[in-house]
Amino acid sequence: MSAGRAAAGGASPPPHAPEFEVVPREGGIVAVCFVAMASPCELLLEADADAVREVGRLAAQEAWRIEAKFSRYRPESIVSVINHSQGHAVVVDGETAALLDYAAQCYALSQGRFDITSGVLRRSWVFDGSDRLPEPAAVTALLPLIGFEKIRWQSPRITLPAGMEIDFGGIGKEYAVDRVLALVAAHFAGAALVNFGGDLAANRAPGTGPWQVGVERPDTEREARLLLELSRGGLATSGDTHRFLLRDGVRYGHILDPKSGWPVRDTPRSVTVAAASCVEAGILATFAMLQGSGAEAFLEEQGVRFWCLR
Amino acid sequence: MQLKRPASPLHLGLMAASCALLSETARAQAAAENAAEAPLQIDASVLYYKENAGRVQTIEPVVSLVKDFGDQRLLVGTLTLDTLSGATPNGAIPARTQQTFASPSSTSLTPKPGYKTTLYAIAPGDLPQDPHFKESRIAGDLDWSQPIGLDNTLSYGGHASTEHDFDSVAAHAGLSHDFNEKNTALSAGVNEEYDRIHAHGGNPVAGSDYALYEKEPSQTKNIAGGLIGVTQVMGRNWLTELNYTFDHSQGYLTDPYRIISLVDATGAVTSYRYENRPDTRTRQSLYWVNKVALGPTVLDLAYRRSKDSWHIGSDTVDAKLRIDLGSGMYLEPHARWYHQSAADFYNLYLIETAAAPSYMSADPRLAAFAATTFGLKFGIATGRNGELSLRLEQYEQRPSDQSSSLTGLQGLDLNPNLKATIVQLSWHLEY
Numbered sequence: 001m002s003a004g005r006a007a008a009g010g011a012s013p014p015p016h017a018p019e020f021e022v023v024p025r026e027g028g029i030v031a032v033c034f035v036a037m038a039s040p041c042e043l044l045l046e047a048d049a050d051a052v053r054e055v056g057r058l059a060a061q062e063a064w065r066i067e068a069k070f071s072r073y074r075p076e077s078i079v080s081v082i083n084h085s086q087g088h089a090v091v092v093d094g095e096t097a098a099l100l101d102y103a104a105q106c107y108a109l110s111q112g113r114f115d116i117t118s119g120v121l122r123r124s125w126v127f128d129g130s131d132r133l134p135e136p137a138a139v140t141a142l143l144p145l146i147g148f149e150k151i152r153w154q155s156p157r158i159t160l161p162a163g164m165e166i167d168f169g170g171i172g173k174e175y176a177v178d179r180v181l182a183l184v185a186a187h188f189a190g191a192a193l194v195n196f197g198g199d200l201a202a203n204r205a206p207g208t209g210p211w212q213v214g215v216e217r218p219d220t221e222r223e224a225r226l227l228l229e230l231s232r233g234g235l236a237t238s239g240d241t242h243r244f245l246l247r248d249g250v251r252y253g254h255i256l257d258p259k260s261g262w263p264v265r266d267t268p269r270s271v272t273v274a275a276a277s278c279v280e281a282g283i284l285a286t287f288a289m290l291q292g293s294g295a296e297a298f299l300e301e302q303g304v305r306f307w308c309l310r
Numbered sequence: 311m312q313l314k315r316p317a318s319p320l321h322l323g324l325m326a327a328s329c330a331l332l333s334e335t336a337r338a339q340a341a342a343e344n345a346a347e348a349p350l351q352i353d354a355s356v357l358y359y360k361e362n363a364g365r366v367q368t369i370e371p372v373v374s375l376v377k378d379f380g381d382q383r384l385l386v387g388t389l390t391l392d393t394l395s396g397a398t399p400n401g402a403i404p405a406r407t408q409q410t411f412a413s414p415s416s417t418s419l420t421p422k423p424g425y426k427t428t429l430y431a432i433a434p435g436d437l438p439q440d441p442h443f444k445e446s447r448i449a450g451d452l453d454w455s456q457p458i459g460l461d462n463t464l465s466y467g468g469h470a471s472t473e474h475d476f477d478s479v480a481a482h483a484g485l486s487h488d489f490n491e492k493n494t495a496l497s498a499g500v501n502e503e504y505d506r507i508h509a510h511g512g513n514p515v516a517g518s519d520y521a522l523y524e525k526e527p528s529q530t531k532n533i534a535g536g537l538i539g540v541t542q543v544m545g546r547n548w549l550t551e552l553n554y555t556f557d558h559s560q561g562y563l564t565d566p567y568r569i570i571s572l573v574d575a576t577g578a579v580t581s582y583r584y585e586n587r588p589d590t591r592t593r594q595s596l597y598w599v600n601k602v603a604l605g606p607t608v609l610d611l612a613y614r615r616s617k618d619s620w621h622i623g624s625d626t627v628d629a630k631l632r633i634d635l636g637s638g639m640y641l642e643p644h645a646r647w648y649h650q651s652a653a654d655f656y657n658l659y660l661i662e663t664a665a666a667p668s669y670m671s672a673d674p675r676l677a678a679f680a681a682t683t684f685g686l687k688f689g690i691a692t693g694r695n696g697e698l699s700l701r702l703e704q705y706e707q708r709p710s711d712q713s714s715s716l717t718g719l720q721g722l723d724l725n726p727n728l729k730a731t732i733v734q735l736s737w738h739l740e741y
Binding site: 090091105159275284301303 | 317318320325327334335546606634638
């Protein structure tokens with residue numbers, strides 16, 4: 001009998017039915033559809049429907065694996081283990097270490113504005129479209145629990161002070177997109193595109209021309225669908241479509257400044273960025289959001305293709 | 311759509327970080343996949359066990375290899391070597407006069423041509439112990455486990471060991487079934503063991519007079535057993551497991567080296583008999599273990615209740631607390647309490663004038679006693695996948711019956727307390 005059962009992290013099945021569907025599309029494209037990370041996920045392959053089942057299964061399993069391993073909602077995930085470590089060191093595997101290194105670099109490059117410890121602010125902020133702002137004192141009280149510099153991180157050992165939390169919310173899905181694309185490319189010779197709820201990456205264009213990508217950018221009144229062409233690289237969108245508070249005519253978007261604990265003012269409703277990978281596109285979109293009114297100027301400075309909606 | 315500009319220093323930094331993340335994790339993934347193809351765990355340890363008063367000491371190196379063939383198919387091989395030396399009680403009680411015994415390898419009590427005689431004398435008041443005891447054993451285990459379908463695990467394996475006077479082969483098979491979203495597992499298993507006992511100098515005729523020194527050729531016994539168990543995840547921090555085991559032994563269950571003293575009404579030792587045990591024994595035990603995570607500290611609490619057809623009943627409470635010290639180090643205090651009642655044919659000695667019982671033994675392991683173990687283990691991570699640990703334990707066994715009211719035996723410690731020290735150095739490595 002396996003006494004190690006309690007310690008088996010990351011290998012448990014996802015809570016939703018672990019299933020995927022193969023749907024033929026026009027133009028010799030097959031879609032593999034499944035749900036992961038609370039998003040509809042799609043893998044588009046230039047192939048016959050019967051040729052993609054195996055690679056589709058690999059893709060879905062990889063997405064579920066990453067979700068199970070890094071979701072802060074899963075008690076057995078490495079993120080939960082770290083968040084419940086009560087100030088004790090946790091030894092992490094190579095993949096988690098790389099994500100933590102990445103988070104550390106992003107924290108440094110953003111001068112502390114991109115911070116994977118800022119999730120504790122969710123205890124005060126609930127972005128449900130209402131006008132219920134938190135008490136300023138309650139927000140201030142959370143600030144001592146925020147700050148990546150308070151973490152002792154020396155690969156492979158992380159020591160998180162008790163009470164603090166980390167999450168890979170700003171990184172995880174984009175990372176999963178790139179990982180799944182790499183996995184698919186290793187097992188499938190044709191053109192492939194991975195789309196997890198609007199964050200996507202492609203390895204190359206199909207024979208019929210670039211991928212036609214519709215990016216959802218719904219605002220409060222209408223669906224504004226952005227139609228883009230993508231041959232290769234990543235595309236990611238950061239937006240506050242349904243996640244905001246509105247009080248006295250002021251819109252409070254869900255992008256929070258970890259230094260003040262309050263939403264960054266004057267953020268665009270939506271920022272879409274194209275870059276070499278989905279991870280890179282995602283972090284640029286997030287950084288842009290953190291600039292508030294300076295989002296467009298920031299993105300122009302970076303020399304990337306982007307689409308902002310205000 | 312904006313005009314393409316050269317990337318800014320910040321963008322270059324993010325590009326580099328993103329590339330590093332993806333290449334680093336691809337590398338980690340590849341390493342993990344390689345590991346999944348050929349991961350190997352090696353456990354090596356050396357255990358040193360030493361009893362007080364110059365009694366038995368053991369050095370036992372163990373090497374264990376776990377090879378993962380992927381998809382939860384595991385092969386586990388273990389090799390154990392034992393060297394046992396020192397004095398071991400022969401079952402006789404201390405006496406007021408000097409006692410003389412023959413080492414078991416002797417074929418005669420008195421020197422005569424064609425026979426071997428090695429004698430040892432025990433001073434008055436001392437516990438009779440055979441000083442020439444020396445044994446080495448080699449044992450190997452091979453186990454295989456694999457999933458069957460999504461929710462079942464099949465395991466089977468074999469064991470073989472050999473030493474100068476004892477050979478054993480055993481096989482086992484088990485099946486476990488997961489359900490309730492893998493929160494519950496039911497297990498069942500069976501095992502069969504076959505042993506051959508060929509004592510040094512021959513197996514004595516059980517229950518016979520020691521002075522006759524009658525020996526027989528080798529004897530055998532076999533043990534058939536089964537297990538059923540349930541493992542339940544009780545919550546995020548609590549795992550509990552309940553097992554019931556049953557086994558039935560049949561054959562030569564007597565210890566060929568143990569004798570029992572016969573005394574007269576005054577308590578003077580007059581003769582000895584070889585011990586004689588029933589040739590069947592049925593044992594049942596219930597084992598309940600809990601693993602509770604209290605933050606990074608893990609409590610392991612177990613209770614076992616056993617009883618057998620010889621009327622030995624025992625209770626064990628075992629507690630371990632693994633305390634994370636940070637920086638890859640941990641400390642694990644261990645405490646164990648054990649109590650057993652005596653076998654119904656156990657006696658410190660027999661009265662020569664009374665009718666001889668059918669079964670008799672003075673083996674201290676069949677006596678009523680209480681025992682405690684206190685220990686401490688310290689572990690330290692070596693690199694990412696290794697661990698070195700050192701365990702120190704002190705064992706003490708206190709028999710219930712240690713004295714006699716017979717005048718000739720008064721003041722003698724007939725079954726002394728046993729103390730032992732255990733030191734174990736272990737090394738764990740994963741490739």
